[in-house]
């Protein structure tokens with residue numbers, strides 16, 4: 055449990071740090087441009103004064119124009135180039151542009167993986183698969199992942215009411231490397247943070263802090279904190295699934311075949327809005343007291 059670590063100073067999120075670094079760089083660039091402009095103004099006035107009042111001999115010319123005019127002209131071009139670099143090149147090809155390119159690449163990779171996965175599932179169907187349909191292409195796929203009993207029960211007294219190792223493994227495989235958004239009670243139920251995942255915790259308590267999670271107070275902010283993740287996961291519990299359902303594009307639901315006494319529930323899936331695209335049965339065995347189905351739902 056995390057009971058005695060909650061009031062510590064929050065660590066800075068790498069995304070926030072990158073934004074701060076970018077802002078600093080922009081300020082530095084703009085300050086540099088302004089200094090250049092001032093030096094140009096002073097230098098130009100200096101050149102005019104020197105050429106007009108201090109040089110008594112005939113001023114050399116190029117193409118009939120005095121040399122100092124050429125210098126000011128060349129300098130103005132350099133200043134223009136500087137201005138272009140700061141306001142046009144940086145804007146079009148700066149960090150935001152790099153990030154968009156990166157996101158596009160990730161999105162393409164995701165599509166390719168989805169297509170390959172669909173092909174594999176079609177060509178080599180697993181024995182218990184009832185429906186095998188390739189999940190539809192969707193760049194940012196907000197996904198809710200849960201395990202619920204037949205009556206939608208999720209857990210009791212802050213704990214799960216079953217032990218399904220294969221479902222844990224699947225949860226780990228799907229969520230590793232991603233942002234996981236959860237309610238404060240679910241976060242409190244962890245012994246320690248889940249490795250290789252960015253934890254985002256929702257709480258109404260404005261004084262709540264943690265070294266292990268980004269703390270948010272509404273779902274919009276939580277999803278914004280995961281904006282660079284093509285597939286952020288909402289991992290519960292009951293209150294947060296209810297809050298997250300309107301934002302979700304996909305639900306990975308493990309339907310556990312049993313009725314349990316629970317105090318947190320998964321919200322009802324409205325079949326006029328959601329389509330079951332995949333269902334894979336897992337029988338009960340030595341390690342799994344209950345049978346269950348891995349169901350994948352996508353928004354219609």
Ligand SMILES: NC(=O)c1ccc[n+]([C@@H]2O[C@H](COP(=O)([O-])OP(=O)(O)OC[C@H]3O[C@@H](n4cnc5c(N)ncnc54)[C@H](OP(=O)(O)O)[C@@H]3O)[C@@H](O)[C@H]2O)c1
Nearest residue numbers: 200201209212213237238239240257258290291292293294
């Ligand atoms: N089977 C599964 O897949 C699964 C997955 C996850 C969890 N669970 C189980 O679910 C149970 C926990 O679920 P739960 O519903 O009791 O709690 P929860 O959803 O994990 O967390 C509820 C907390 O979230 C915060 N919250 C709720 N709505 C909010 C809003 N609109 N804005 C900001 N913060 C908000 C509040 O925190 P504050 O009180 O700090 O304000 C609230 O107390 C446990 O038994 C757990 O084991 C099961």
